[in-house]
Amino acid sequence: MPVESHSGTARAPRAPRTDAQRNRDRVLEVAAEVIAEQGTQASLRDIARRAGVGLGTLYRHFANREALLEALLHRRFTHLAERADALAATAPPERALAEWLYEFTLGAGAYQGLPAALMATLNDPQSPLHADCLTMRQAGGRLLGAAQDSGVIRPDVAPIDLFALANALSWIADQAPTLAERQEHLFRLMMDGLRPRSDRD
Structure with a gap:
């Protein structure tokens, strides 16, 4: 101004x-x-x-710890939002969603305690992390919608479910480093659970 x-x-x-x-x-x-x-x-x-x-x-x-985290994570969240749009334009819906989710899961585990911090932003619009995190989640939600429209992801999965599941995988690796080597296997299990039942039988 x-x-x-x-x-x-x-x-x-x-x-x-x-x-x-x-x-x-x-x-x-x-x-x-x-x-x-x-x-x-x-x-x-x-x-x-x-x-x-x-x-x-x-x-x-x-001004506080969250403002510092917001500055650190702004670039990461912006990249994920842009990455979602790029994948939507270049990859089949299921692959686009899987690649984006995997990148998000790895990023959420970059700092110890980050998965919990991200979940805390969900119901706190006053958090400095909230706006950037919301933009990133909405970008992922668009990928989810496209995958559901193509029939490769079950229709009852909401964007918040997707965010919670991916964040939970990061939290597991954060809390139990001995399970970090199982992260890719756990990710595949999550993706299997997101597919319609007929695709898993």
Whole structure:
């Protein structure tokens, strides 16, 4: 929104100072490393220390933990939404859905604690993660609808069911690393369950 100057003329909002942008980028870079190591409940103080900034600087850029996660995940969610559209245009409905779901499942397990954080956004429109997550889920829902219209996925599956099942697979690997090697097998079992019964007999 334009800002009015003392002379009464409108001027564009000031761009972030170079050093402020550098600090923000550095915090995000370090946060990705620390959260990958420690999970979504990683210490913000530790992130600030390792980024070489004060905790106040971190909070000036990211008001809370969810705002920091939103910034980290925005690119991932945007990619998944765009990926769904690309698959819809180039692959048969069932393959498009399966490839997208598999990519989502792997991504949801990128950080320890992320599957739980994603589920928490479902009923919290105020969460900074909610809007990006909703856009991503809607893109997956379109793939689901196309697969159902083609008859390869059972009609009683709702988009929220799909999200919950895929997220549950990520949660299993998150909570029980010894089962991570079974993730592909579990994914195939999930896909089998999504098909109409006649296709599974």
